[in-house]
Each structure stands twice: as C-alpha cells, then as structure tokens.
Amino acid sequence: MKKWHWILLGILAVISLIVEFTMVEHHGDYWWSHIPAFYIILGFVGSVIVIFLSKWLGKLIILSDEDYYDR
C-alpha cells in the first residue's frame, strides 16, 4: 500500500460520512440506526471479530496437518 492509496481510502471514507450526514434521511428501523457512522464501526470491528474467531476455531479444532487423512 502506497501513501496515495491510503489518502484515496481516506477521501472515500470522508465522502461517505458527508453523504451519511447530509443525504440519508431514513436510516432503517434497526437498533443501530441511530448510531452515527455505525457501518464504519461494523466494518472494522466485524473484520477483527471474524479473523480472530476463525483463528481461534482453527487452533481449537479445525486445522490439521495435510497428511491427516492418509495417516
């Protein structure tokens, strides 16, 4: 990732926030509808959750050596 990639992402994020606070009138009827920038939180926290959940389950039970079924 080069510097301008991050700048581009930053600009997109700012635009999405501007649109959210100016153009979106109806936010849906969910419990999270009134949390500002909820999808930013969800995007980041969600990715952390699924990555660590899969890592934990992988260690706990799922992952095994490649020759597991040949032994």
Add this chain to the structure above:
Amino acid sequence: MIVELFTIPALILIAGAFILPLLPRQTRGTAFILFPTIALGILWMLPEGSLLQATLANYELHLLKVDALSRIFGTIFALITIVGGIYALHMKELGQQTSALAYAGGALGVTFAGDFFTLIVYWEIMAVTSSYLIWARRTEDSDKAGMRYILVHAFGGGLLLSGILLHLSEGGSLLLSPLAPEYTPSSTLILIGVAINSAIPPLHAWLADAYPKATITGAVFMCALTTKSAVYVLIRLFPGWDILIWAGLVMAIWGTIYALLANDIREILAYSIISQIGYMVTGIGIGTEMALNGAAAHAFSHILYKSLLFMGAGAVMYATGKNKLSELGGFAKKMPLVVILYIIGGLAISGAPLFNGFISKSMIISAVGNAHMETATIILLLASIGTFLHTGLKLPYFTWFGQAKSEFAVSKIPINMKIAMGIAAFFCVLFGIFPSLLYNHLPYPVAYHPYTAYHLVEMTQILIFGFIGFWFLKDKLNTAPNISLDLDWFYRRPAHLVRAIFVQLPDRIFAVAENIMLDTAQKISRISRNPRKYLYYGDTDSTGQPVKTDGFTTPIHTAMAFILLGFIVVALFVLI
C-alpha cells in the same frame, strides 16, 4: 413429438453430448459452445406455461414448464455453459466435454421440469456427469474425492426419490408446487435430499471436499450448476420454511470461517460458495416476494462472479501448477489481466457498488431487515465482511502479491481463458450498473432500488474499514500448509472402521458360515453313503462277517433322486 422434444433446452445439450464424439476433434470445442447458445435462444422464445406433456403409467409428466423463475435460472445456466465452454476451448479431452455438456443439460432440465419424476431424472444425470469432472483430474486425491462425491449425491438422490414416492403415496401431486410447511416424512425427505445439493450444513462437506479437486475447467461448471439448481428447487418447493432462515445463517458464517482458514485457493472459493448460498437460503426461508426475488437475483449474480473467480484460480493453477497460498505469491506483474479480472469478481462478491453482487445481496439483506430480524441482518453483514476478507482480499493478496513463498515458473495461459473471464467480468459490471436488466426478469415485480444514498454509505464504509482491518491483521490469517477438518471427517476418518464393520465383518461371518455349511454337507454325504456304518463301529456285523459298505449307496441315491424329483414336480405344479 420428436421435433417438439428439441424445444426442451435440456435435451439440446444432452443431444449435444451424444453428437460431440461424432465430430472431428478440432471442431468439438466450438460445437460445445453452439449447443448452449441454441438452448439459450430457444428458452427465450418459449411462451410461459406447461408446453409439453407425456404420460408414464397413470401419471402425466410435464416435460417443459416455463415461467419467470425457470427462465431466469435457465438463462444463467445456459449463459455460464457458454462462458465455461469458451474457457475450456483449449482443452481437447472428449470425456470432459461431453460430461460437462450433459451436466449443464441436467441443470437446465431441473429448471424446466414441471413434475417430480422429470426433476429426479435430470437430478441424477447431474450427479453422474459432474462426478466425471472430478475424476478427470486423474490424481489419487481426485479419484477418492470423486468417489465420495458420487456416494453423497447417490444418497441425496435416493432420499429425494424416497420423499417423492412417499409424497405421491400420500396423495400428493406430481406437479412441482410449494409444499405446505409441515414436517411430514415425505416433505422432510425431499428437503434433506435438496439440502444435500444446496450444501446446507451439516450436509455441505462434499462441496469443499470435491470442488478443489476437480479439473481446472470442470470446477467452473461445478461451481455454477449443482448448488444453484438446488436453490432453484428450494424456491419452487420450500418458500417461507422457517428452518431455512437459520440454516442459511449457519451456512453464511460456516463458509466464512472455513474460507478464512483455507490454504487451497479453490477451497477458499468453495467455502465462499457455501457462505453465498447461505444468503439465498435465508431469503427463501423468509419467503416474501422481495426475499424470493433476492434469492433468484443473487443466484444469478453469484453464478457470474463465482465462475469468474474459479476461472481466475484455474488460470493460476494452469500457469504455475500450484494451488496453495503457502506456495504462491509475488507474480501479479506476470498476469496483470487475470489479476484485474479476478479483482472485479472479488469486488462483485463482496457487494461493492457498481458490481452485480451489490444489487442482489443488498436485496436479500433488505428483505431480512423488512422482516424485522435484526440479529439475522447483523450475521449476514458479518458474513459479507468475511467474504470481502477471504475472497476479495486474502486470496488475491497471498496469491499474487507479497513475497513468493516457493520457486515456480509462470507459463502463458491460453487466450480463450482470458476472453471467458472478460465476458463474465463484463456481465458482473453490466448488471451492477444497470440492475433493471436483471430486475425486470425476476419472478415478482420489483420495487427495490439498490442505489440509495443509505446503501451506498453502508457498503462503502463496511468495505473501506473491512480493508483496514485486513491490512493490519493479514499476518494473523492462516496461510500455513494445513487442511481444515470439516464434517466429512465423520465419513472419511472412520473409513477403515466402517469398512471393518460393514465389509470385513460380514465377509468373515459369511466365510465361517460357508465353511460350516460345506463341512456339514460333506458329513451328510458321507453318512448317506452308508448310514449303517454309523450305528455301530467296525467293518464286521454281529456274526463276524465283513460288511459290504458300498452295497447301500445305490438304493439310497435312487431314493434321494425320487424324493427330489417329487419336490420338483410339486413345485412346478404349485407354480403353474
């Protein structure tokens, strides 16, 4: 009648499978593309309704039934068979060509079947022909995986057929129509049979087991046809069945977790299919018009971008001979076009605006939201983030970027592979930008607009911050040479135990029984030679005269022969 039969799109493809071997080798690839093209043209000319009936015993079969739902599925099946045919143009193996064509014919047949009997015939054609696409890889792994695949599908087909027969014996209609949401033995059997093909956990393990082991071109057909034709049947028979909501949510998360762990690139994509089918199954479970529209639209979109992704993975395997993230990396500059086309597919599956995943996935999520299921909505959004992480980011990043993790050469890939990917990518963008092209042909009228400020904000924020999450945690993702244990463990690991109990043990029991029988027979025959000998010992009688031991044999044989003859006469008399 014969001419009318060829208005059935499925039969055009199946006839094609028989014609193909008669053509010169060089023309087969082109001819392959011709058949689904004709089928596509015909299925758009057919009017709606039940167009062709035949009678079998007392049953009236509806061989060709067309409505909006079957037409949209038929269209995408035919279209992807054309694209898959272009992708496979360089491949000259007749077996794969014919089986792929018949397999697509099976999927089209399921789509236009009006009754259960017609359905099950095509269902089984799909199972048999697709197995060959795994075996054609000709490795020990694919031989075994193909065997497991066909056994699972034979089992599933058996359940479906038993369910259908039971359904008929209960006075149910032979016609395909939504089943009442009650768990009778017949509807449960039909549901389980279809659930196996739709890869609903715990019946999903065959998919991730088999697809990564299929041939490069075969996997493109497989990822498009089997599960989606099952989704079609679910929409037909089980709309609004509550259990499907939860089954779909489990699928969405299950597929995500396994895809994040997988190391084999096509295994990531296979688990990502399970996750995506989860959205459709959830939509079918909700059963509103919008949800069913969403399921159909998502199946349509999914087939396009998923086959694009499988084609990309296949291109990597073709060029490098490798298929594991733990061995790839650092050669994006050697196949820039493939990388770009793959990333279009990756963005489409992640639901990025302007791509076709956005217009269908958001429809299902909105339908779930409209049903006031907040937990379900959050789960689907999490699965959506996961999809972006594994298919949109992890796979391309560790395949093409970063450090090369082993030595490998990158050979050129055939131009037709790139063209096929280009066509699929074109459609992904086309339907993404002009959603009405798809919406106008969905089974129910569509009042949904995907491009609202709210949806754009939602997806943009999720994707940007999902990406940031990935970038900082990418080293935590598994790219070690591991395999994932899934529920196929239950029939793979104890295989030797199963063999011991169900094969070797009966074998031994039969062997012992056989020995006892032979031994007994031998003893009896010895007795019958001279029964007197067993009444008292010795070769002399009470007066001391030697006994002529063989003197009794002839009379006893004669008596036995008469008795047996008597049995035969009586038996014949009774029978006649």
